[in-house]
Amino acid sequence: MATVGGGETGWRGVGLAVLTAWMAWGTAAAAEPLRIGIAGPMTGAYAPFGEQFWRGASMAAQDINASGGVNGRLIELIKADDACEPKQAVAVASRLVDSDKVDLVVGHFCSSTTIAASSAYADAGMMQITPGSTNPKVTESQIPTIFRTCGRDDQQGSVAAEFIVKKLQAKAVAVIHDKDTYGQGLADAMRHRMGQLGVKEVIYEGITRGEKDFNALVTKLKSLKVDAVYFGGLHNEAGPFVRQMREQGLTAAFISGDGIVSNQFVLDAGGPQFAKGVYMTFGADPRKISAGKSVVDRFRKEGYEPEGYTLYSYVALQAIAAAVKGAGGPDGAKASAWLKANTVQTVMGSKSWDAKGDLKDTDYVMYRWGSDGQYAQME
Amino acid sequence: MDRNRVSNHTTAPLPMDLHIAAQQLINGWVLGSVYGLIAVGYTMVYGIIGMINFAHGEVYMLSAYLTAIALALLAALGVSSAGWVIVLVLALTVLFTALWGWAIERVAYRPLRAANRLAPLISAIGVSLALQNYVRLAQGARSQGVPALLDGTLRLGDGENFVQITHQQILIVVVAFASMALLAWVVQRTALGRACRATQQDPLMAQLLGVDVDRIIAVVFALGAGMAAVAGTLVTLNYGSFDFSIGFVTGIKAFTAAVLGGIGSLPGAMLGGILLGLAESLFSGFVNTDYKDVFAFSVLILTLVFRPSGLLGRPEVEKV
Numbered sequence: 227m228a229t230v231g232g233g234e235t236g237w238r239g240v241g242l243a244v245l246t247a248w249m250a251w252g253t254a255a256a257a258e259p260l261r262i263g264i265a266g267p268m269t270g271a272y273a274p275f276g277e278q279f280w281r282g283a284s285m286a287a288q289d290i291n292a293s294g295g296v297n298g299r300l301i302e303l304i305k306a307d308d309a310c311e312p313k314q315a316v317a318v319a320s321r322l323v324d325s326d327k328v329d330l331v332v333g334h335f336c337s338s339t340t341i342a343a344s345s346a347y348a349d350a351g352m353m354q355i356t357p358g359s360t361n362p363k364v365t366e367s368q369i370p371t372i373f374r375t376c377g378r379d380d381q382q383g384s385v386a387a388e389f390i391v392k393k394l395q396a397k398a399v400a401v402i403h404d405k406d407t408y409g410q411g412l413a414d415a416m417r418h419r420m421g422q423l424g425v426k427e428v429i430y431e432g433i434t435r436g437e438k439d440f441n442a443l444v445t446k447l448k449s450l451k452v453d454a455v456y457f458g459g460l461h462n463e464a465g466p467f468v469r470q471m472r473e474q475g476l477t478a479a480f481i482s483g484d485g486i487v488s489n490q491f492v493l494d495a496g497g498p499q500f501a502k503g504v505y506m507t508f509g510a511d512p513r514k515i516s517a518g519k520s521v522v523d524r525f526r527k528e529g530y531e532p533e534g535y536t537l538y539s540y541v542a543l544q545a546i547a548a549a550v551k552g553a554g555g556p557d558g559a560k561a562s563a564w565l566k567a568n569t570v571q572t573v574m575g576s577k578s579w580d581a582k583g584d585l586k587d588t589d590y591v592m593y594r595w596g597s598d599g600q601y602a603q604m605e
Numbered sequence: 606m607d608r609n610r611v612s613n614h615t616t617a618p619l620p621m622d623l624h625i626a627a628q629q630l631i632n633g634w635v636l637g638s639v640y641g642l643i644a645v646g647y648t649m650v651y652g653i654i655g656m657i658n659f660a661h662g663e664v665y666m667l668s669a670y671l672t673a674i675a676l677a678l679l680a681a682l683g684v685s686s687a688g689w690v691i692v693l694v695l696a697l698t699v700l701f702t703a704l705w706g707w708a709i710e711r712v713a714y715r716p717l718r719a720a721n722r723l724a725p726l727i728s729a730i731g732v733s734l735a736l737q738n739y740v741r742l743a744q745g746a747r748s749q750g751v752p753a754l755l756d757g758t759l760r761l762g763d764g765e766n767f768v769q770i771t772h773q774q775i776l777i778v779v780v781a782f783a784s785m786a787l788l789a790w791v792v793q794r795t796a797l798g799r800a801c802r803a804t805q806q807d808p809l810m811a812q813l814l815g816v817d818v819d820r821i822i823a824v825v826f827a828l829g830a831g832m833a834a835v836a837g838t839l840v841t842l843n844y845g846s847f848d849f850s851i852g853f854v855t856g857i858k859a860f861t862a863a864v865l866g867g868i869g870s871l872p873g874a875m876l877g878g879i880l881l882g883l884a885e886s887l888f889s890g891f892v893n894t895d896y897k898d899v900f901a902f903s904v905l906i907l908t909l910v911f912r913p914s915g916l917l918g919r920p921e922v923e924k925v
Contacts, residue, residue: 271848273746405895431894436854438844441632442889442897449625451765462748466844473758473771474628493750496845 259302260295260556262287262546263322264539265315265333265343266358268307271436271462274488274534275335279357280305281530282539283332285521286547296547297554304328308339315339319346329556330354332542335535337361338407344372351558353565355545357538360484361411365582371558373565373579375541377588379408382483382507383415385590386456389505390416391423393592394479396454398428400447402467404459405432412483413458428452433463440467444474452478460485465494465501472500481505487534489599498599510589511603512537518573541572627768629890630883635774637882638781642836643859644866644874645788646706646829652869653805653825654718656725660709660732662856664830667736668702668837669847670744673751687754691776691842699834706830710823733852740849748848751841773843784835785875788828792871801825805869858901865905867918876916880904 264283266276280303287301295301304326308315315334322328323346331347331354334340340359347354348369355373356364362378390396399420403413410432417427428450433440444467447455455471455478457464464486471480480503487508495501513522518537525532546561548570553560562583569578578586593601643665650658675697679690713732717724755772762768792798803811804821812818840855841847858881866877884904889897914920 269741269746271746271748271850402894433894434854434898436850438840438846438851439632439636441636442629442886443894445625445628445632446890446894448628449622462846462848465846469845474769475767490747494748494846496750496753 257298257300260297260299260330260550261302261304261326261328262543263304263306263326263328263331263333265306265308265318265322265331265339266335267310267339268305270307270309270311272310272336272460274490275358276307278488278532278534278536279332279335279539281525282357282532282536282541283543285525286540286543289521290543290547296550301543301547306333308334308336308343310336310339312338312342315343316346319343323347323350323352328352330546330550330558330561332357332539332546335359336406336408337364337411340364341367341407344369347371347558353546353549353556353558353561355542357542358484358535359408361407362415363407363411365584370583371562373545373562373583375538375545375574375577375585376484376535377509377590378584379412379483380415380418381588382590383412383417384419385592386416386481386483386507387419387423389507389592390454390456390479390481391420391425394454396479397425398450398452398454399425400450400452400455400478401427401430402443402455402457402459403432404435404463406435406459408485409457409459411458412485413456416456416458427456433459433467435459435463437463438466440470441474443467444470444476447471447478448474448476452476454479454481457482458485461488461491461494464504465491465496468504469496469500479503479505481507484508484534487593487601489531489533492595492599498595498597501595501599502597504595505604506593506595506601507590508534508593508601509538510591511593512574514603515574517571517575521573537574541574541577544572545570545577622766624762624766624768625890629886631768631770631774632890633883633886634879635770635777635882636886637862637879638778639836639840639855639878640859640862640881641875641878642781642784642839643833643855644863644878645785645832645871647860647863648866648868648870648874649825649829651863653801653822654714654725656714656722657729657860658714658826658829659726659729659856660713660736661829661833662852662859663733663736664702664706664709664852665833665837665855665859666740666847666849666852667705668698668830668834669841669851670740670749671698671701671834672838672841673749673847676751690754694842695780695835695838698838699831702834702837703827703831706833707823707827709830710826714826715819715822737849737852744849746849748846750846753845754842771843777839777843780835780839784832785871788832789871791828797821797824861901861905864915865908867912867915869919870915870917873915873917880916 266279268276287303291300306318306322308318335358337359340356353371357375360379362380401413401417403410468480486506492501549561549565550556552564566579569576580586592604594604595601646661675694713728714725757772758769760767760769800816800821804818808818862877862881863874866873884901885897888900
């Protein structure tokens with residue numbers, strides 16, 4: 227991409243317009259399917275989140291197709307795997323654009339990958355909706371065609387900070403992150419708000435993704451006599467970390483974000499006896515919103531619990547369908563303009579977006595993992 | 606961010622209590638024992654054929670899966686005493702991982718014995734990719750978990766100020782040393798060990814004197830894999846979760862340990878492992894977790910500057 231100069235973009239634009247026109251003509255003739263790329267970590271250590279994306283999108287596509295598709299075009303999903311690696315995300319994005327020729331994209335999951343891939347979609351004038359990337363930078367880069375169906379880490383971090391300071395009344399707080407865009411961004415957001423509330427962390431350090439032994443850090447936290455540990459990162463590291471805290475007799479509260487919203491967290495922690503009592507922030511349980519009841523029931527009937535970002539992914543597809551219908555086609559600029567001006571009825575209630583592509587209303591709340599290995603919204 | 610880090614240290618100086626220091630030494634020792642066990646595989650293979658077996662980290666990863674399979678098997682057979690489970694799981698995992706090590710040598714390295722030095726290296730990287738993806742496809746990408754077998758803890762001290770070592774960690778340290786001692790005995794005192802040492806010193810001469818060099822090389826691969834399996838079993842029982850990608854980070858660390866201790870030297874591998882574990886633990890505990898890997902690798906570089914063949918390695922003799 228770096229080699230494309232300013233002069234060439236004009237030609238690219240023309241080429242794209244011709245291509246779009248040709249595709250539009252093709253559509254009219256044969257009602258081509260509406261091709262939507264579903265990008266996320268389908269393999270690798272973070273694959274449970276990719277599965278949530280795929281499950282939600284598949285169910286939504288099935289439902290939309292059953293009611294006649296979008297403008298007479300049936301939805302076809304193309305799975306794309308970024309393994310939560312920014313480099314692979316860029317490669318996958320150009321594959322979706324150039325060889326799979328998708329019309330729109332739902333993705334990615336890890337904020338670092340969403341940001342890395344976004345320019346490829348933006349250059350192609352393609353709309354991109356991420357169901358799970360919460361880092362503020364995702365929508366701060368002036369790309370008019372990017373949206374998200376989840377909240378932002380500055381909102382999420384604020385809720386956690388207020389909980390730690392006001393509810394737990396913690397005085398010695400440790401802020402630990404995994405040095406990734408999402409994890410560190412979330413930890414920074416929490417720390418910023420906590421500072422405004424008058425509490426300064428006693429330690430701020432990063433661990434290495436992929437490691438399992440955090441005993442040295444845990445011993446250090448013990449020596450600092452912390453009474454709350456905030457962790458910005460994913461369940462793969464959060465699990466062993468909380469387990470080693472408990473094994474070393476450190477009873478401080480453990481608070482994290484939506485990176486641990488998967489039952490895989492309990493497994494990584496070595497069982498509910500270690501995971502119990504862990505707090506996390508996440509949007510108000512989407513499974514409890516009445517608009518989505520029938521969809522949730524159908525997921526459960528298939529033997530799948532629509533946890534985490536499953537319904538967010540369903541909503542992303544509903545938003546795409548509404549925008550394409552409203553704009554009369556998948557053109558990125560038109561569909562985006564439509565989505566920013568209108569409200570969409572979804573399985574998570576009615577949603578509307580601001581000029582940046584963020585949701586106008588978000589509702590982060592605290593959850594607590596119980597001794598049964600399930601998480602539940604706190605009263 | 607840097608400003609904040611500095612102020613962290615000024616507002617909250619770390620208490621340098623004795624029990625904290627002792628706890629960090631235990632943390633580092635346990636971690637280092639694991640590195641040492643895996644480092645043995647790198648060092649033995651290098652010693653005998655002068656090749657870095659980049660697939661060794663993946664062998665360690667395989668052993669974690671084999672541990673889980675063995676645990677499930679024993680549970681199905683109704684073996685429930687923790688002691689027996691540990692002994693049998695170790696035995697089964699070591700056996701099957703050693704078979705893997707042997708098979709990898711047979712398939713990927715032996716046909717390239719006569720080729721130039723780079724060919725087996727590339728082959729090793731290929732084996733590493735193949736194993737990782739095989740496990741990913743066969744077992745799924747999600748991390749897997751096993752329940753805790755031993756959950757007791759030994760604590761020394763009173764109230765808040767105690768030093769502790771969990772029974773699992775004791776198991777790691779004890780089994781690591783026992784298996785190292787066993788390996789040292791095999792290498793130093795048995796006919797097989799003598800053949801290994803002879804092959805290491807001069808393969809051609811050893812062959813002329815009736816040593817089956819190909820078989821000895823295969824045995825060395827199997828022994829190295831067996832030691833990695835001991836580490837894989839202990840780590841899996843201790844940390845509980847693993848996935849197809851764990852071989853990479855741990856493999857790099859163990860390789861570093863082998864180079865630090867002097868590649869080719871058995872005691873060097875164990876020493877390098879423990880030093881690396883201690884360096885990581887102490888730096889993370891008393892300075893900063895962000896830079897613990899930077900520190901560990903700086904120690905490696907400094908060591909190599911002053912002792913190019915590692916701590917216990919013998920300098921390479923120029924053959925004429």
